[in-house]
Amino acid sequence: MRDDLSDDGQPLNEVFNWDRRLDRGMDELIGIARGVLADGAFVVQEAQFLFDWLTRNEPVRRDYFGKFIYDALGHALADDELSAEEEDALVSILLRFVGPTPEGLPDGSYSTDLPLDDPPPTLELSAKSFCFTGRFIFGTRRQCQSAITTWGGRVHQYPVFATDYLVIGDIGSRDWIHSSSGRKIERAIEIRSQGHPIKIVAERHWITCVECVNEESPTASQPIGQSNSNGAPVPQTLAGKTIVVTGTLKNYSREEIQAAITRHGGRASGSVSKKTSFVLAGDEAGSKLDKAMQLGVPVITEDDFQRMIG
Secondary structure: OOOOEOOOOOEOOHHHHHHHHHHHHHHHHHHHHHHHHOOOOOOHHHHHHHHHHHHHOHHHHHOHHHHHHHHHHHHHOOOOOOOHHHHHHHHHHHHHHHOOOOOOOOOEEEOOOOOOOOOOOOOOOOOOEEEEEOEOOOOOHHHHHHHHHHOOOEEOOOOOOOOOEEEEOOEEEOOHHHOHHHHHHHHHHHHHHOOOOOEEEEHHHHHHHHHHHHHHOOOOOOOOOOEOOOOOEOOOOOOOOEEEEEOEOOOOOHHHHHHHHHHOOOEEEOOOOOOOOEEEEOEOOOHHHHHHHHHOOOEEOHHHHHHHHO
16 A cells, blocks of 8 residues: 555545546536526525535635635525525526527537626726636637737736736636636636736626727728739728628638738628628528517628629
8 A cells, every 4th residue: 555545546635636636526516506407496405404514525615616606605694594685696606507498509508707807897998908708609719819909908817916807708618617617717817816807807808999989980990901913902891880790601611701801991790780780691500690680780692792892
């Protein structure tokens, strides 16, 4: 028997096994939370069971998310009862932790609301630094980063003390809490606990701020003085237009169509709103097309787009 192992063959040094215990514990906590929420109620016996479970699982209890839930349970159970208001509050916390499943993505869940700044702060884009984590409705992570640099901001690949904002994608994977996405959130929380004012916001709030900037400065992202390979200026036939692309196109990759929109003076957006000029729909267009129809936003085909740019 090795001296550094227990009788059960486990490392005696708990720090050595900490991350694995935390990951396994978070899996179990998510399962317990979903089980509790299955019937929409949260009785005192369930609250006590979850509180006792967290008490026994130190890595989870000391993690930001586990501590948040543990403290809320301890406060609610201080009198060994659970009022209707306390039950509603605990159900709300667990829903924010687990998140609902996004429509059409049965294996996913929305990113947690727990670490987000409340109320959401006003975002400044120019001369500020952003870090992105998760999966985004707006587009790829590169597209999100490009939106920041367009307005004079900076991008950090990982949260550091100089990071101003961490933006959490609204679509997260089922194991987000111990993926690289979760690690970035944990690092941002650690930085904030040391007195550095990094702000943590949801993608939906970031998109709202980006759209406000676009409305205030509609030409900010338009190219100036671009020309074709023969030196002739590119006709700015899409000047002032905000265009959302959805589905698969025959002649363009997603990057190519966005470049074409920008080259002709338009702005490619990742979300449909009443400010959208039109939606370019390819094959197998999804929820963006549905939203365009609901809002009455014009929908064009790839051939229509080709005619528009000449």
